[in-house]
Amino acid sequence: MKNALHQPQTVVVLGGASDIARAIVVALDSPNLRTVVLGCRNVDGADTDGLAAELSGATVRAVRFDATEHEAHRDWVTNVAAEHGDLDVVIQAFGQLGPDAATDPADAARLVDVNMTGAVSSGLAVAEQLRAQGHGTLVSLSSVAGVRTRASNFVYGSTKAGLDAFTTGLGHSLHGSGANVVTVRPGMVRTSMTEGMEDAPFTVDADVVAAATVEGIRKGRSVVWAPAALQGVFGLLRYAPGPVWRRLDR
Amino acid sequence: MQTETRRLTGWGRTAPSVADVVDVPGPASSEHDSALDPDQWLEAAASAAPSRGIIARGLGRAYGDPAQNGGGTVVQLRPSANPVWIDTEAHTATVDAGVSLDELLRRIVAHGYFVPVTPGTRFVTVGGAIASDIHGKNHHADLSFGQHVTAFELLLASGEIRTVTSASDPDLWWATLGGMGLTGVIVRATVRLLPVETSRCLVRTQRLDRFDSLLAEMEDGDDQYRYSVAWVDLTATGRRFGRSVLQQGDHATLADLDAHDAKALRDPRAFDPGALATVPPMPNVMNRVAVRAFNELWFRKAPRDHVGLETLTGFFHPLDGVRDWNRFYGAAGFLQYQFVGPFDAVDTRRTITERVVADGNASVISVLKRFGAESGGMLSFPKPGWTLTFDLAAGVASLPTLLAELDAMVIAAGGRHYLAKDAHTTPEVIAAGYPRLDEWKAVRRSVDPDGRWASDQARRLALL
Numbered sequence: 001m002k003n004a005l006h007q008p009q010t011v012v013v014l015g016g017a018s019d020i021a022r023a024i025v026v027a028l029d030s031p032n033l034r035t036v037v038l039g040c041r042n043v044d045g046a047d048t049d050g051l052a053a054e055l056s057g058a059t060v061r062a063v064r065f066d067a068t069e070h071e072a073h074r075d076w077v078t079n080v081a082a083e084h085g086d087l088d089v090v091i092q093a094f095g096q097l098g099p100d101a102a103t104d105p106a107d108a109a110r111l112v113d114v115n116m117t118g119a120v121s122s123g124l125a126v127a128e129q130l131r132a133q134g135h136g137t138l139v140s141l142s143s144v145a146g147v148r149t150r151a152s153n154f155v156y157g158s159t160k161a162g163l164d165a166f167t168t169g170l171g172h173s174l175h176g177s178g179a180n181v182v183t184v185r186p187g188m189v190r191t192s193m194t195e196g197m198e199d200a201p202f203t204v205d206a207d208v209v210a211a212a213t214v215e216g217i218r219k220g221r222s223v224v225w226a227p228a229a230l231q232g233v234f235g236l237l238r239y240a241p242g243p244v245w246r247r248l249d250r
Numbered sequence: 251m252q253t254e255t256r257r258l259t260g261w262g263r264t265a266p267s268v269a270d271v272v273d274v275p276g277p278a279s280s281e282h283d284s285a286l287d288p289d290q291w292l293e294a295a296a297s298a299a300p301s302r303g304i305i306a307r308g309l310g311r312a313y314g315d316p317a318q319n320g321g322g323t324v325v326q327l328r329p330s331a332n333p334v335w336i337d338t339e340a341h342t343a344t345v346d347a348g349v350s351l352d353e354l355l356r357r358i359v360a361h362g363y364f365v366p367v368t369p370g371t372r373f374v375t376v377g378g379a380i381a382s383d384i385h386g387k388n389h390h391a392d393l394s395f396g397q398h399v400t401a402f403e404l405l406l407a408s409g410e411i412r413t414v415t416s417a418s419d420p421d422l423w424w425a426t427l428g429g430m431g432l433t434g435v436i437v438r439a440t441v442r443l444l445p446v447e448t449s450r451c452l453v454r455t456q457r458l459d460r461f462d463s464l465l466a467e468m469e470d471g472d473d474q475y476r477y478s479v480a481w482v483d484l485t486a487t488g489r490r491f492g493r494s495v496l497q498q499g500d501h502a503t504l505a506d507l508d509a510h511d512a513k514a515l516r517d518p519r520a521f522d523p524g525a526l527a528t529v530p531p532m533p534n535v536m537n538r539v540a541v542r543a544f545n546e547l548w549f550r551k552a553p554r555d556h557v558g559l560e561t562l563t564g565f566f567h568p569l570d571g572v573r574d575w576n577r578f579y580g581a582a583g584f585l586q587y588q589f590v591g592p593f594d595a596v597d598t599r600r601t602i603t604e605r606v607v608a609d610g611n612a613s614v615i616s617v618l619k620r621f622g623a624e625s626g627g628m629l630s631f632p633k634p635g636w637t638l639t640f641d642l643a644a645g646v647a648s649l650p651t652l653l654a655e656l657d658a659m660v661i662a663a664g665g666r667h668y669l670a671k672d673a674h675t676t677p678e679v680i681a682a683g684y685p686r687l688d689e690w691k692a693v694r695r696s697v698d699p700d701g702r703w704a705s706d707q708a709r710r711l712a713l714l
Contacts, residue, residue: 001710004264004314004585004673005650009710031654031676086320086709132302134320135267135706178257178268178320 001086001135006218007032008088008137012080014065014122015094016040019191020141023210024091026054028217033058035084039065039076067094067118068110073125086133089217090126092119092140092167097193101155108155115159120166127170130179137217138181140167144225147185147234150249171222182216184209186226202230251275258324261576262313262673263583264644267320267706271307276330276346303704306435308375309350312382313586314673315706316430322704327377327437329353336361341443342400347377347436352523352570359521359562363443364501366398370617372523372567377436382670383428383630387477387497387566390622394632396427397625402439407702411437425693427627430669432703432713433694446501448518451477451565452510453499457552461492461603464618468496472620476500477565479619483545484603484612484640485538491607494618495552502559510559523563528573534580536613536643544614582645584613585673587656590621590637591665598663599636602656606640609652616640628690631668639671669707677712687713 002008007030013021016038025036036058040046046062065076081087098111123138130136145153146160164183171181188194188203209226216224225231237245252273259266302322310317317324326348333346334357341363345354351365352372358364367379367386374384383396392398401415404426416423426433454475458464464480472478475498482494507514514520569575576584591598606612617639621632642649657679660667666683667675681687691713701714708714 001267001315001320001706002265003675003710004262004583004644005653006265007650007674030650031657031678032674132321133267134269134302134322135265176255176257176268178266 002088002137003032005030005032009033010035010037010084010086010088012037012039012087012090014039014090014092014126015067016046016062016065017042018091018093018095018141019193020186020189020206020209021091021093022051023206024093024139024213025051027207027210027214028089029055029058031056036060037080037084038062039080041066067114067122070117070121073122074128077122077125077129081129081133087126087129087136089137089139090130092123092126092138094118095141095159095193097153097156102153111155112159112162115156116162116166119163123167123170127174127179127181131174131177134178136179138167138170138179139213139217140181140183142167142183142185144185144187144230144234148238148245151246152249168222180220180222182213182221182224184213184216184224184226185230187230189226202227202233256324258307258310258318259583260310260312260314260317260673262585262644263576263579263581264585264673265315265318265706267315267318269302269319269322269324272323272325274325274327276328276333276348303702304435305703305705305708306347306377306381306431308348308378309373311371311374311378312670314671315710316382316669316708317378318706319704320706325435327435334358336363336443341445342440343443344438344440345376346438347375347380347402349376350374351376351379355521355562358443359446359449360519362445362447362519364446364562366392366442366444367395368566370567371570372563373570376439376441377431380427380436380439381429381431382668383625383627383632384670385621385632387479387619389632390472390478390620391476393622394427394625394627394630396627396630398442399427400440400442402426403437404433405435405437407434407698407700421693422697424626424628425690425697427625428630428669429627429690429694430629430705430707430713432705432708433697434703444501447504448502448507448514449521449562450502450507450511450514450518450559451499451562452502452506452557453477453497453560453565454555454557455553456496456555457549458494458496459490461494461600464492464494464496468618468620471498474498479617481548482603482616482618482638483549484606484616485542485545485610486549487607492603493549495549497565499560499565506559514559521562523561523567523570525573526571529575529577531577532580534578534582534643534645536578536584536641538610541613548614579641579643580645582643584644585642585649585653586639586671587642587653588631588637588639588668588671589656589660589665590631590633590635590668591660591663592633592635593620595635595663595665598659598665599638602659602663603638605652605655605659609648611642611646611648611652613641613643628686628693629669629684631666631670633666635665637668669711672707672711675711677710680711680713 101108142164145157149157212226307317
């Protein structure tokens with residue numbers, strides 16, 4: 001149960017290797033935080049000790065989670081809740097860039113399976129649990145790449161567009177249940193996923209996204225842009241004529 | 251019986267959750283012993299979400315989440331057609347648990363009685379008063395509410411309604427007083443009443459410029475009065491630190507009315523309080539400027555040293571004149587921080603008070619009170635020492651740091667926090683403050699082995 005200061009007791013990360021999720025967990029730390037569960041494909045590679053050292057006393061556990069094992073998601077969520085109690089904040093952070101997706105149909109389908117289908121199956125499983133609790137927040141990492149897709153990463157962008165449509169709709173369906181969804185739309189973020197790439201305009205560090213996300217949780221927002229200026233920027237870019245949009249995508 | 255899915259918060263309007271709220275009507279008949287039929291609603295309630303449990307909710311005046319039960323069931327017991335039975339020989343009232351102190355007072359003051367203990371509002375139920383083992387301005391003289399309860403009927407997890415007294419079932423008795431409704435649903439109680447001659451209080455009001463003079467005045471003077479409480483300005487700094495208004499008083503006798511306000515003798519037990527205003531939904535207006543201005547005015551309007559009559563409402567429940575005053579804090583809501591620290595922790599009392607003043611975010615009307623002895627309730631809050639209470643707007647950025655520091659200081663000094671006010675603290679802080687918590691848990695498990703009773707607070711603070 002979150003307390004009156006919106007401090008969660010239990011935080012679950014789906015995609016436990018995500019740098020942004022890690023920054024969000026650190027930003028959610030408080031004396032009230034007891035348990036962090038990192039759901040990752042590679043449990044042995046999870047930096048549980050390193051994360052615990054950054055927190056004020058919470059236990060960090062890694063549990064095997066694969067975004068593409070759709071049939072297992074419901075049981076996975078149920079089991080984590082059975083062991084650790086109510087899930088206060090669940091962060092959906094898994095996702096890949098799929099650099100070859102535009103030229104390799106099989107690769108593109110795999111990318112959709114992780115980024116989009118995995119988000120739907122795990123998102124519904126989490127929503128079911130939060131609804132039964134009568135409280136709780138699902139944070140889902142979308143991207144401005146999905147707000148308007150561009151030539152250089154349109155398959156990735158379309159998976160995020162699908163995810164974004166799903167999580168915002170899920171948020172509407174949870175209205176009145178006590179549970180809510182915060183869809184986070186970052187621009188480019190300097191993380192291990194984007195390592196070696198050139199900074200785009202409005203590129204930020206993960207802790208900027210984390211701070212905006214925690215603020216969004218606190219204020220009960222359904223959509224968080226990080227940095228906030230991107231909301232206005234994409235409000236315009238969304239309607240830019242095709243030739244202009246293509247020129248901007250250098 | 252009616253079930254409705256509702257989003258609930260406490261009085262502080264923070265940390266909401268959604269539950270099935272079951273409205274249980276009191277029996278319409280006037281038969282004294284035809285209380286509610288537990289089988290009827292208990293089964294319906296438990297079948298809805300058996301894993302999430304049930305908690306009773308009165309008027310929702312606890313500040314945090316003890317009367318919420320996310321994903322589970324919340325029951326509200328409505329009083330029956332004849333909810334109050336007064337025994338004028340024993341000076342007791344047998345009262346349905348869903349009856350508010352407001353309703354009770356409206357029925358007993360005319361007969362020359364007052365409730366044995368009242369908090370700062372009349373809008374709490376008798377069931378809630380027992381479950382929180384509430385205290386009032388007379389704690390140093392009369393202890394907590396539970397001390398004046400002679401018996402209560404408790405709906406147990408088994409479906410049995412058991413009449414419990416301190417002699418018949420001491421473990422269950424002391425686990426239920428202050429037990430936050432987690433041992434069962436209190437359905438009715440017999441409460442000792444305080445005979446009074448009038449519906450007025452004779453009150454000495456003093457304005458004190460310094461914290462030390464306030465403490466000295468309370469230490470020396472409290473024993474001469476049944477009621478004593480100080481309102482401290484926690485926004486005043488420097489030379490004004492700890493400036494306060496001390497009120498000490500007793501129920502006025504007919505002779506007091508004659509001496510101070512002979513007109514009041516025409517109707518010495520008049521009691522019909524109304525609400526002056528209702529606050530509409532609004533953004534937070536309790537900002538620093540407004541709070542400081544209010545405190546300044548309120549301090550200046552207090553007399554230097556004055557003895558006079560006050561109505562029961564004016565003395566005990568001044569805030570009840572403004573309905574929904576919690577809306578002054580806007581959508582983000584507020585917290586009320588209340589702790590008690592032992593008398594000998596003199597330095598800590600000062601350090602904590604100074605820390606709150608330095609933070610600068612305490613709101614209007616902070617209250618300081620000296621407590622009497624512990625009641626014996628395993629989770630009852632009061633114990634000998636000083637209790638300080640203040641409101642904090644929930645949206646303030648410095649709050650998490652301030653509260654974490656205060657919690658640590660309170661526990662280090664051997665103090666503890668009031669569960670009826672708590673909305674933020676941790677299982678460790680509660681366990682440290684309540685040494686009998688494990689004993690209470692054992693009693694609870696013995697009467698509720700399957701975990702039928704549960705609340706958001708119980709889960710949050712690992713009470714179950």
